[in-house]
Structure formats: C-alpha cells, structure tokens
Amino acid sequence: MKRKMIFVPAGGLANRIRATLSAIALAEQTGIELKVTWFRDWALHAAFRDLFVPGRLPEGVRIVEASVMDLLVYDRPRQKNFRVPALFQKVMFRACLYEHQIDALRTQGFDFEEWVKQEGNVYMASYLPFYAYPDALLHEVFRPVPQVEEVIERRVSVFSAYTVGVHIRRTDNTLSIKHSPLELFFDCLDKEQAAHPDLCIYLATDSEEVKQAMRARYGERIVCAESKADRGSTAGIREGIADLWTLARTRKIYGSFHSSFSELAAELGGIPLIVVKTENK
CATH class of the missing domain: 3.40.50.11350 (Rossmann fold)
Structure with missing residues (x-):
C-alpha cells in the first residue's frame, strides 16, 4: 500500500508557501502520496483557489480546501478546538509532527525522509520550511x-x-x-x-x-x-x-x-x- 502524508500549512502567506513547498519536495523525493489541506484561519483567511490558479504538481500530490469534516479530523490540535483532532490523528496515523516541534527538529538535523519512508501514514503541520526545495517549484506551484x-x-x-x-x-x-x-x-x-x-x-x-x-x-x-x-x-x-x-x-x-x-x-x-x-x- 502506498504511504500517505496529510500536511497542513500554518501561519501567514509566506510561511504557508514555503512550508507547502517543503512538503511537496519531500513527497517527490520519497515517492509518498501527499494531500495538502488548506485551512482558512485568522492568520490567512482565504481559500487557496481564491489566491492561486492550479499549477504543476508532482504525481501523487494534491492541494485541497479544508472541509467541515477536515476541521474535526485534520485541523491542528489547539486549545480553541479542545485538541479533539488529536484523538482522531492518534488512531489514523503512525506518527504526527506538529508546528511547535518543527524548528527544534530541523535544528537537530532530523531525517524527515526516513520518517516518511517508514510503514504507515503520517500527519504533519508546519509554518516553517523544513526540507530543501528547488527554486523552480515555487513558480510551478504558486501562480497568482x-x-x-x-x-x-x-x-x-x-x-x-x-x-x-x-x-x-x-x-x-x-x-x-x-x-x-x-x-x-x-x-x-x-x-x-x-x-x-x-x-x-x-x-x-x-x-x-x-x-x-x-x-x-x-x-x-x-x-x-x-x-x-x-x-x-x-x-x-x-x-x-x-x-x-x-x-x-x-x-x-x-x-x-x-x-x-x-x-x-x-x-x-x-x-x-x-x-x-x-x-x-
């Protein structure tokens, strides 16, 4: 069975763009299936489709607008949602990495490739770039x-x-x-x-x-x-x-x-x- 990652970009415009590009580059390098779930919140209150036209995405990569169900299952666990999504995520995924962990992990040289290559699906949320991506990817994915x-x-x-x-x-x-x-x-x-x-x-x-x-x-x-x-x-x-x-x-x-x-x-x-x-x- 093909391994999958659910990725939730967080933060403002530039943070979301760079974090999303990191996830796409990681997926392309490791061959995993990637679903980027785009939430509207106080930091960026706009749908992806209202900001960007569909660009070229690697095979197996999708960027989707978050649904009401996604709020319950895939949203970042926080005080405002009583951390309810964490209950679903512990059952659905082999492992989860959340935005407050990413900076320390990348500073420590965490091997993100090895993390996603292991058996089972994973979940990740980030407002920081955590994996190198080629310059061309920025122009291919994000087109106003x-x-x-x-x-x-x-x-x-x-x-x-x-x-x-x-x-x-x-x-x-x-x-x-x-x-x-x-x-x-x-x-x-x-x-x-x-x-x-x-x-x-x-x-x-x-x-x-x-x-x-x-x-x-x-x-x-x-x-x-x-x-x-x-x-x-x-x-x-x-x-x-x-x-x-x-x-x-x-x-x-x-x-x-x-x-x-x-x-x-x-x-x-x-x-x-x-x-x-x-x-x-």
Whole structure:
C-alpha cells in the first residue's frame, strides 16, 4: 500500500508557501502520496483557489480546501478546538509532527525522509520550511490568480530603470519593529537616491504610518498599494500576494529582520536581500 502524508500549512502567506513547498519536495523525493489541506484561519483567511490558479504538481500530490469534516479530523490540535483532532490523528496515523516541534527538529538535523519512508501514514503541520526545495517549484506551484497578475503588471509598469524594493514589517512582528527601525531604511535609501537619480522605490508594508513617512521623505519615488493591509479578507491577502510578486520584480530588496515575507520575495525574484537591522549600523 502506498504511504500517505496529510500536511497542513500554518501561519501567514509566506510561511504557508514555503512550508507547502517543503512538503511537496519531500513527497517527490520519497515517492509518498501527499494531500495538502488548506485551512482558512485568522492568520490567512482565504481559500487557496481564491489566491492561486492550479499549477504543476508532482504525481501523487494534491492541494485541497479544508472541509467541515477536515476541521474535526485534520485541523491542528489547539486549545480553541479542545485538541479533539488529536484523538482522531492518534488512531489514523503512525506518527504526527506538529508546528511547535518543527524548528527544534530541523535544528537537530532530523531525517524527515526516513520518517516518511517508514510503514504507515503520517500527519504533519508546519509554518516553517523544513526540507530543501528547488527554486523552480515555487513558480510551478504558486501562480497568482489573473486579478492579482493584473495588479502586479500595473505596478511594475511604472518602475524606473532602477527600482529597489522595500519591505517594512510592523503590526504584530515585535522583532522587526525592534531591530529594523525606520531610520535605518532611510539611511539605505538615502544612499540609493544619491547614487541613482532615477531611483524608484517599491514599498510593501502593513503600516499606514510607514507609508506616510516614506512618501513625506521620497515623494513620487514611492510606489505602493493604496489600500490598507488586511490579512483577514481575501482582498487583503491578494494585496499581499501582489506585494510579494512585485517586490520580486525589483533590483534588490531592503527587508525587515525576522521576516519570511522579505526572504520569500527575494527567493521568488532571484535577487539580493539586504536585511536592514540595528547590527548593520
């Protein structure tokens, strides 16, 4: 009987994308059957089909929207669901790995290949990448829906010959706020402006205050989304995808400390990422 893995990506947009790619690469390498179950929750309240068009998936790999039954059986066991899914998962799977375990396991050099190769089906949830995946897989699996592609092309159309990307994370990311203050981004961009008279800056941020401060300093050089960041709606998450793919079309990215979004944008575009943090000064 073919071995199977149920995989549940967790967290926000960039975390889910990278974790899903890890699971797909692991499945392709080991020959297991993989079902990625996509849940809508507070961290990413949108269905997969409303964000991405079907891409090329390896044989035996599926990405499905979570059903009501999946909430009971395959959801991540947490206090909010009284850990009821864990009761089913202990019976249905040989072994389970949950999101709070993944960071320690990958740091310890855990052999994920050997884990899935053993007899029996397994369950895994993660918001972190845990297995190396080829760059091409990102472009093959995750392709924005046409409505988002139109937004991306419209923003890129106003780029100058020299456009840099800037991702400034605020709201709930306390490490980014602490280690990547706005003044350090100003220092980097002031140097870019002095060296490149035609500088254009694509700004991706979840803070309206940051938008105002950047526009006050750099004026019409700033290109960014007009709407407020909102990960609680499909429209807001589509804006996040547009930001991610547009950042990837710049020359380089000045990104925030401890931000998977900055990292994924650079990975997507195959461009340099300069993490702006206090240690650099």
